[in-house]
Amino acid sequence: MAVSIIAITSKYAPGDKSNLIAILQDAQKKVGYITPEAVDKISGHLNISRSQIYGVASFYSQFKFNPPGRNSIKICLGTACHVQGGDFLLNALNSEIGISPNETTEDEKFDLDRVACLGCCALAPVIMVNDAIFSNMSVVKMKDLLDLYE
Ligand code: FES
Numbered sequence: 742m743a744v745s746i747i748a749i750t751s752k753y754a755p756g757d758k759s760n761l762i763a764i765l766q767d768a769q770k771k772v773g774y775i776t777p778e779a780v781d782k783i784s785g786h787l788n789i790s791r792s793q794i795y796g797v798a799s800f801y802s803q804f805k806f807n808p809p810g811r812n813s814i815k816i817c818l819g820t821a822c823h824v825q826g827g828d829f830l831l832n833a834l835n836s837e838i839g840i841s842p843n844e845t846t847e848d849e850k851f852d853l854d855r856v857a858c859l860g861c862c863a864l865a866p867v868i869m870v871n872d873a874i875f876s877n878m879s880v881v882k883m884k885d886l887l888d889l890y891e
Contacts, residue, residue: 745771746779750786758787765798774805802856810845810852812890815869818855821862826879830866831855833880837887850890 749767753760761783768779775798784791798804802815816834818827835841838851845852859867864876868883875886 746776746782750782753786755786756788758789761787761789761794761797762801765794765804769804773809774807800857802854802859805852805854807843807845807852807854808849810849812851812871813869814851814853815856815859816842816853817857817859817865817867817869819858819862819865821858821865822867825865827866829880830868830878830883833883837884851887 746768749771750764752767753764764783764787765775768783769775772779780791780794783789783794795806798806805813814834816822816827816831818831831842834853838846838853840846840851840853842853842855856869859869859874861867861874861876864874866878867874867876868878868886869875870886870890875882878886
């Protein structure tokens with residue numbers, strides 16, 4: 742694993758912070774998520790703090806910090822979705838599948854992340870499962886939806 746990250750970072754000039762997103766994308770492509778070890782290596786290579794890396798990466802919904810499950814749930818907690826009850830959906834998700842954002846269920850069926858906007862605010866509240874968007878979600882609709890996934 743460490744060798745892979747070194748191979749990735751070595752493609753980019755040391756200390757050039759403008760390469761952060763590209764390195765994160767490469768690192769995630771390698772194992773499916775950004776590992777703590779990858780963050781450490783990137784931190785050393787670009788001379789940037791780990792918290793800065795997490796701060797930048799967590800702004801983009803494309804980056805994951807937990808091993809992916811078979812199905813990836815993204816819950817939107819942007820302003821429009823928050824106002825329309827996104828937090829209720831998140832609490833229901835926590836109860837239903839037993840994980841919080843940035844976690845993966847023990848059976849690896851689901852992973853969960855929160856995002857700042859999925860780009861369809863008029864349809865709030867919105868969740869995304871894998872590549873599909875589900876709009877105007879309610880707790881009841883969401884529970885039925887989760888039953889469709891294996
Ligand atoms: S705030 Fe949720 S889709 Fe934009």
